[in-house]
Amino acid sequence: MSWTTADPMVSLKDVHKSFGELKVLNGVSLDVMKGDVICIIGPSGSGKSTLIRCINALNDIQQGSILVEGQEVNDPKVDKLELRKKVGMVFQQYNLFPHKTALQNVMMAPVRVLKQDKVKVEEVARALIKKVRLEGKENAYPGELSGGQQQRVAIARSLAMQPDVILFDEVTAALDPETVGEVLQTIKDLAEDGMTCILVTHEMAFAREVADHIYFTDRGVIVEHGPPETFFQNAQDPRTKEFLSQIL
Amino acid sequence: MEMVYEWFRTLYQETGINLPFLYDEYDRNRMIDGLFTTIKLSLVCLFFSIIIGVIGAWLQGSSFKWTRRFVSVYIQLFRNTPPLVQLYFFYFAIGTLLPRVENDWGGQSPIFGSFAWAAISLSFFAGAFNVEIFRSGIEAVPKSTVEAAEALGFSKLQIYRDITLPLAFRVVLPALNNNLVNLVKTTTLAYAIAVPEMLYEANQIWSDNVNVTEMMVFLLLAYFVLVGILVSGMNRWERAMKIPGYG
Ligand SMILES: Nc1ncnc2c1ncn2[C@@H]1O[C@H](COP(=O)(O)OP(=O)(O)OP(=O)(O)O)[C@@H](O)[C@H]1O
Ligand SMILES: [Mg+2]
Numbered sequence: 001m002s003w004t005t006a007d008p009m010v011s012l013k014d015v016h017k018s019f020g021e022l023k024v025l026n027g028v029s030l031d032v033m034k035g036d037v038i039c040i041i042g043p044s045g046s047g048k049s050t051l052i053r054c055i056n057a058l059n060d061i062q063q064g065s066i067l068v069e070g071q072e073v074n075d076p077k078v079d080k081l082e083l084r085k086k087v088g089m090v091f092q093q094y095n096l097f098p099h100k101t102a103l104q105n106v107m108m109a110p111v112r113v114l115k116q117d118k119v120k121v122e123e124v125a126r127a128l129i130k131k132v133r134l135e136g137k138e139n140a141y142p143g144e145l146s147g148g149q150q151q152r153v154a155i156a157r158s159l160a161m162q163p164d165v166i167l168f169d170e171v172t173a174a175l176d177p178e179t180v181g182e183v184l185q186t187i188k189d190l191a192e193d194g195m196t197c198i199l200v201t202h203e204m205a206f207a208r209e210v211a212d213h214i215y216f217t218d219r220g221v222i223v224e225h226g227p228p229e230t231f232f233q234n235a236q237d238p239r240t241k242e243f244l245s246q247i248l
Numbered sequence: 249m250e251m252v253y254e255w256f257r258t259l260y261q262e263t264g265i266n267l268p269f270l271y272d273e274y275d276r277n278r279m280i281d282g283l284f285t286t287i288k289l290s291l292v293c294l295f296f297s298i299i300i301g302v303i304g305a306w307l308q309g310s311s312f313k314w315t316r317r318f319v320s321v322y323i324q325l326f327r328n329t330p331p332l333v334q335l336y337f338f339y340f341a342i343g344t345l346l347p348r349v350e351n352d353w354g355g356q357s358p359i360f361g362s363f364a365w366a367a368i369s370l371s372f373f374a375g376a377f378n379v380e381i382f383r384s385g386i387e388a389v390p391k392s393t394v395e396a397a398e399a400l401g402f403s404k405l406q407i408y409r410d411i412t413l414p415l416a417f418r419v420v421l422p423a424l425n426n427n428l429v430n431l432v433k434t435t436t437l438a439y440a441i442a443v444p445e446m447l448y449e450a451n452q453i454w455s456d457n458v459n460v461t462e463m464m465v466f467l468l469l470a471y472f473v474l475v476g477i478l479v480s481g482m483n484r485w486e487r488a489m490k491i492p493g494y495g
Contacts, residue, residue: 099414
């Protein structure tokens with residue numbers, strides 16, 4: 001049985017995850033179709049980061065199933081390289097390689113991991129840097145860039161691997177309010193290009209605008225979910241209502 | 249050059265300050281050989297001790313308990329024993345246990361000569377410290393940076409080579425600098441197994457000329473200059489490795 005675009009690109013079924021005694025995910029299920037943009041929201045410590053880190057096997061799970069394009073991730077024999085070629089990730093703290101320039105940061109994985117030709121990779125990398133609106137910053141080191149610029153390099157770095165889906169973990173949470181917009185715009189561009197995106201975010205206005213579907217998590221379960229219009233207007237669960245009233 | 253040589257000969261005749269390796273060709277060649285042996289031994293040991301440090305630090309991050317134990321026993325053994333004893337151990341204990349090979353004159357000679365044993369012994373000695381130095385640098389690399397590389401599909405070895413090590417290196421350069429200076433100074437121990445390095449050759453010269461004082465002054469200055477060159481080279485390297493806007 002091979003995966004087709006009619007099947008979910010990412011499919012979580014009854015995922016359980018604990019760190020020792022601490023249960024963080026208690027049976028999470030969700031499906032993401034190709035081209036979908038989904039936002040995961042919820043209070044701090046509810047397991048949002050853990051949830052998306054399980055999708056690219058940065059965290060392992062104890063129970064349940066995670067399928068990425070039909071491939072089971074919860075399998076000790078999973079080919080992590082194959083998985084991570086498909087699933088990109090952008091972090092809250094950018095996590096650029098500080099000893100490499102912006103251009104080198106973008107080029108490194110295709111050259112080292114995919115063993116692609118350096119000249120071609122450079123061409124692609126320069127185009128990506130342009131796409132995230134950082135032309136002229138190719139030779140700057142991360143330490144010479146603002147937070148928002150670093151985050152856009154990180155997005156370009158992830159794109160250079162040509163992933164099928166990108167995970168975004170609160171990518172604007174560490175930014176100054178002025179620079180949040182530029183990063184959100186970059187993600188919006190991606191979404192419009194049809195990139196499948198799974199975002200953890202606290203930016204409700206942004207979520208409402210770009211998301212096809214919103215998931216609200218609390219204490220390791222999905223409490224409520226739905227398309228943005230219904231989700232924001234007709235939240236049913238008291239926990240969702242309380243969270244939304246605090247944040248909006 | 250001849251004028252300089254003559255000047256030192258006259259200096260000896262007039263004042264009794266005897267620096268035969270400056271006017272006497274035979275002694276001069278001995279001293280030059282000694283200097284080059286010291287430099288060669290230093291470079292060989294610098295190189296291999298860094299290799300040992302890099303590999304040892306990698307093995308210490310292994311998921312196999314016994315690999316990690318093996319490395320820490322190695323470190324303890326070489327850090328907690330005198331380097332001279334280590335040198336004797338390699339040369340006299342291990343050296344005599346190894347099989348002999350036939351030499352060019354049909355006789356039997358050891359596989360490794362005294363220079364090779366000094367190089368091996370001192371590399372392991374300095375290497376033990378280098379493992380710990382690199383390890384501390386690796387621990388200073390943020391876990392999140394490593395995770396970003398993992399998420400991009402880098403293998404463990406690629407992460408070590410391309411991310412962790414280059415970043416760790418910059419953190420530990422001052423400590424590494426210190427250890428390598430120590431290493432160069434410790435090469436004088438090779439004297440004890442008759443490696444013809446600077447101290448050994450100086451000793452030959454003072455035995456022949458009875459000019460211990462002059463030779464000691466010269467040795468002190470020679471090492472001062474030699475280590476000075478190493479230090480300034482390392483400092484230059486440190487500056488060249490500096491990342492704009494980082495650390
Ligand atoms: N590596 C870890 N080891 C042990 N506990 C962990 C680890 N990572 C996360 N946790 C715990 O798991 C729980 C969920 O953490 P997680 O980071 O997923 O929350 P979050 O929803 O992303 O929160 P935030 O909005 O603050 O980022 C927390 O209680 C956290 O302390
Ligand atoms: Mg989080």
